Amino acid sequence: MDAKLIREQFPILNQHVNGHPLVYLDSAATSQKPRSVIEAMDKYYREYNSNVHRGVHTLGTRATDGYEGAREKVRKFINADKIEEIIFMRGTTTAINTVASSYGRENLSEGDEIVITPMEHHSNIIPWQQVAKVTGATLKYIPLQEDGTISLDDVRKTVTKQTKIVSMMYVSNVLGTINPIKEITKIAHENGAIMVVDGAQSTPHMKVDVQDLDCDFYAFSAHKMCGPTGVGVLYGKKALLEQMEPVEFGGEMIDFVDLYDSTWKELPWKFEGGTPIIAGAIGLGAAIDFLEEIGLDNIEQHEHKLAQYALNRLSDVEGMEIYGPKVRAGLVTFNIADVHPHDVATVLDTEGIAVRAGHHCAQPLMKWLNVSATARASFYLYNTEQDVDLLVNGLIKTKEYFGDVFI
Template sequence: MTLLDVKSDFPLLNQQINDHSLVYLDSAATAQKPQVVIDAVSDYYKYDNANVHRGVHTLGQRATDAYEGARETVTQFIHAKDSKEIIFTRGTTSSINIVARSYGDAFITAGDEIVLTEMEHHSNLIPWQQVAKRTGATLKFIPLEVDGTITMTSVKETITEKTKLVAITHVSNVLGTINPIKDITSYAHDLGAVVLVDGAQAVPHMAVDVEELDCDFYAFSGHKLGAPTGIGVLYGKAALLNQMAPVEFGGEMIDFVSLTSATFKELPWKFEGGTPIIAGAVGLAKAIDYLQTIGFDKIAAHEKALTNYAMSKLKQLDGVDIYGPEERCGLITFNLTDVHPHDTATVLDSFGVAVRAGHHCCQPLMKWLNVTATARASFYVYNTFEDVDLFIDGLKQAKEFFGDVF
């Protein structure tokens, strides 16, 4: 399989938008689903739909096997040591909130420091703001360089012996910046801090090895790599997860219950209260299988080629402001000078080109960039050089339109 022939695997992309072929450049928000994932979810509901870990009947056993098989797939996918370190959640946001509520509230106290960056998605900022409010801890931010990167010099100037936790994105959803997670983790550990990584924008695009990174927690969402919405993963080192209390209580996660007390299951099930996201896990496993069949080396190379091609085309246009470093993951955030990004995105949509416009759930970063909002084109395995050409043609049309207006 080559990267240039996979678009046909994604049925949604074969449609017209405003009488133009769809060019989908919003995969950083959510990726489209290959037919094999759609079929896997459909087949689960057609043939295997039952609750897990409960019934001894055949359907219950098949559903349980599929669900726990998905956990094994994820374990191998991110190179975790043990499947007990893989907790299924509703997504990256849910995963981070579990750590904030369980680890944060129990182990962070007044006088401790929580270190983040100004490029964090709200999902990796607001939970820590709330922990700081509840505990009296202090928030600190690793400063950004002018190109939107961070240096180890700045890391070492920010993380101190008072730092209890570092929460940082692997890849910025706005700038495309790829942060040096392994080096940051090593330094943080030397000072006794634990490290949580927001991997939402990394896992779809590059091979991730949590053992090599040595991070303590790693969170990501299935829908950004072609799985269904509503399924996510929290990886945590078993030694830490075993010290943490559940944050949701009810069925599925209990061991023994009396009228006045309860005990809870071991990892990972103590964090998975209620009927789990079974079909989502099935879809996630199939999405991982699909991407691994292609190969992440090929995916990364293709996205790099698309991004470089698009950057070269954008730089040939006057009146386009581009944000972020030269070396980046597969997205480009930009603005047409003096044009609101919502207007830019609306004109592009009229030509069938879908891009994101807004603050991208990164309002502090927008302030750092000195803008209220930006437009963003993000690329994935199914995009082509023709998609980039149509995107650039649409931008030229937008520039002409707003040039006439202004």
């Protein structure tokens, strides 16, 4: 794949920031959008904007076809077995909260265990904390190795016959760790637990096959994979989704309403209360088309090369502390000695380089790393080795600037 040619399909990248060509290294927070996604959503609003499912007029039919067509694209994209297993939601956070609130509250009780890791995003910690408080279940953590990876031996020690739910990110948004989800799912199932996967950082960057992983739930967001904000997906095995109660009520999820009782529609609409995220789903469908045309295997290979190149270049910068394993997804998290990461990001911004600084919604992991915050450069299909070189040059300037300040 040619990242320079791909970059030309992203209008926002063709600009200058603070007098410099934009170098966007914050795709782990949100990716940029190609012209085809922008145009697909624009076409919906210009040509067939309408609500879906219930209308019998032409615009309503076209909108329904676009919305449900996007659902089928998602099903194929992650290789779900049934269309009913694909639920459109606001994003990964909403999807995990739905599993915790619906499945967790109904199936956990005192003495049961929920197992997660210290590397999780807050969105995969707080819902389980809240469910544990309500149900009396115990929240347990799989320990991390020194390099931020997980040992399967530690998984086997932590997951027991009392464990009912294991929930874990596929790829760490801080360390770049790629967790062995398929093997961990097998361990969870051997102990009678279900497996919930946070796929926010994996789905945009590698081929995902939920049937091969055998996970019970899988959540991801469109905005990290060239799609729009405000829409994401919850995949769940049909048998589990059918047992669960919805957490939002009204609109399309209704089957029949009486004065004192109501019934719900079948899957997947049971979990899609209110007017659904129509334009967002259509945009997600266009993003899937775009990514599949390039090829997820090509994207993964490109990002791994960039990450290794970045690790090698950054290792040559004096005073640089890099976090995470040697083999990783396409991001590098780091600190420069005696310089706060927010200052690093601010100086880089004056050079037109966009990176993320802070705790990255992973405060327990920051505590484990013994830092308050870090800087993070994250790569995607439109980034090049030249972007990494500019990052390194910017970091050298940052060191020189703060070195002069402290003299």
